[in-house]
Amino acid sequence: MVKPLPKEEGLDHTIAWMNEGYLFLSNRMNQFNSDIIETKILGKKCIAMRGPEAAELFYDSSRFIRYGALPKKAASVIIGKNSVFHLDDGQHHKRKQMLLNVLNDEQQIQLEQISKNQWEIAIEQWKQKDEIVLLDELEQLFTITVCNWIGIPLYAKNVSLRTKDIRSMLTAFTNKGTNYFQGNQAKKRALKWISYIIRQVRTGRIHPKEKSPLYQIAWYEDSNGKLLSIPNAAEEVINIIRPFVAITRYACFSQLAILENKQVKHRLHKDSQYVDWFIQEVKRFYPAVPFVVAKARESFIWKDIYFPKNRLVLLDLYGSNHHQDTWEEPEKFVPERFQFLDKKDRYKLIPQGAGDLEFGHRCAGEGITTQMMRISLEYLLRLDYDVPDQDLNYKLNQVPAQPSSKIRLQNIRIKE
Numbered sequence: 438m439v440k441p442l443p444k445e446e447g448l449d450h451t452i453a454w455m456n457e458g459y460l461f462l463s464n465r466m467n468q469f470n471s472d473i474i475e476t477k478i479l480g481k482k483c484i485a486m487r488g489p490e491a492a493e494l495f496y497d498s499s500r501f502i503r504y505g506a507l508p509k510k511a512a513s514v515i516i517g518k519n520s521v522f523h524l525d526d527g528q529h530h531k532r533k534q535m536l537l538n539v540l541n542d543e544q545q546i547q548l549e550q551i552s553k554n555q556w557e558i559a560i561e562q563w564k565q566k567d568e569i570v571l572l573d574e575l576e577q578l579f580t581i582t583v584c585n586w587i588g589i590p591l592y593a594k595n596v597s598l599r600t601k602d603i604r605s606m607l608t609a610f611t612n613k614g615t616n617y618f619q620g621n622q623a624k625k626r627a628l629k630w631i632s633y634i635i636r637q638v639r640t641g642r643i644h645p646k647e648k649s650p651l652y653q654i655a656w657y658e659d660s661n662g663k664l665l666s667i668p669n670a671a672e673e674v675i676n677i678i679r680p681f682v683a684i685t686r687y688a689c690f691s692q693l694a695i696l697e698n699k700q701v702k703h704r705l706h707k708d709s710q711y712v713d714w715f716i717q718e719v720k721r722f723y724p725a726v727p728f729v730v731a732k733a734r735e736s737f738i739w740k741d742i743y744f745p746k747n748r749l750v751l752l753d754l755y756g757s758n759h760h761q762d763t764w765e766e767p768e769k770f771v772p773e774r775f776q777f778l779d780k781k782d783r784y785k786l787i788p789q790g791a792g793d794l795e796f797g798h799r800c801a802g803e804g805i806t807t808q809m810m811r812i813s814l815e816y817l818l819r820l821d822y823d824v825p826d827q828d829l830n831y832k833l834n835q836v837p838a839q840p841s842s843k844i845r846l847q848n849i850r851i852k853e
């Protein structure tokens with residue numbers, strides 16, 4: 438027997454979604470006491486679901502495809518029209534392989550060194566200032582690091598503009614979409630910039646190191662043996678730069694977690710196992726990507742629910758990471774909970790997607806995100822500073838979320 442899906446009254450719920458942000462889906466699921474509901478956003482009917490079983494279904498590529506799932510506006514500003522996010526089956530697998538190769542262990546070692554050098558330089562500058570705004574400083578630090586690592590020349594005079602453009606892309610849908618125009622302009626500038634660099638590589642005017650991300654993407658051939666078009670190659674480069682700079686939010690939230698949970702600092706200094714749990718808890722607890730979208734490949738029935746062909750399906754990432762059936766006291770920040778989580782479980786902790794890394798759409802940068810969070814923690818823990826009065830709250834209806842004050846720190850000095 439097919440069950441009807443609980444759904445809220447009303448023609449369309451886009452406004453409610455903009456008002457409620459990360460909580461939009463959970464609010465309705467809690468209200469209907471159901472982990473699967475129907476809703477309508479941007480005029481499209483969607484099935485929304487949460488929890489580990491839903492994640493397992495969502496990442497079953499025999500059931501779902503990505504092509505055409507994201508609305509065009511979001512697709513063009515956030516991730517580009519022909520990027521890996523939209524590909525399915527063999528084409529997806531081949532492109533994902535290339536990206537995973539770009540982000541391999543050897544590259545991560547290079548990245549570690551570049552990142553640490555940039556942290557040392559930044560801290561020397563912070564020591565000279567009365568006050569820093571941590572998020573702003575980190576955005577610049579991460580922009581320089583990622584460009585350096587990818588192999589993109591970045592001149593000092595352009596650092597502020599490039600950093601600002603990446604921030605505008607990240608926040609294009611913040612403030613109920615009013616930042617969209619800025620985000621779109623920034624994306625166009627970034628595409629022009631990176632397209633120029635790809636052209637320079639292909640015409641032999643720039644010689645990036647053979648294994649560098651820039652080299653690999655510029656010379657990548659698709660399944661038909663053709664090089665990616667220049668805009669498409671530029672999109673894939675931007676799809677590394679943009680999420681890399683997004684890690685700054687996690688770095689700031691780590692700092693917030695330390696400020697708000699005084700007991701964790703001591704253990705972070707002493708216990709590397711605890712550092713792992715802490716990073717996982719930051720990723721679980723604090724908001725990043727609210728949900729992911731796919732489209733039903735064919736009609737099917739799951740748990741007596743009918744999924745029609747082409748129906749949009751949303752997996753609630755934030756709601757899954759805060760679901761009380763999966764997590765004990767989910768609204769408390771408790772790193773120790775991760776000592777009990779089976780590391781092989783691919784469907785419970787899902788801030789960066791779930792399932793298989795190679796064959797599914799799970800985030801290609803998960804390892805790098807953890808690595809950068811660990812380095813950020815290591816350096817921030819070496820510092821002493823004063824924390825002036827400020828608004829450290831973050832809003833769950835602002836996507837992506839960040840502490841309101843962006844974390845102001847004063848009188849920075851290195852610990853004795």
Ligand code: HEM
Binds near residue numbers: 521685729803
């Ligand atoms: C703040 C840190 C990050 C968060 C919260 C995050 C989150 C996500 C999410 C939710 C997805 C989509 C999964 C899906 O569509 O089912 C994704 C995919 C992806 N991410 Fe990340 N990500 C982060 C950092 C990174 C970094 C640092 C990189 C690269 C250096 C990266 C590269 C990618 C790529 C290439 C994909 C597409 C994978 C595919 O479609 O197969 N991400 N990420």
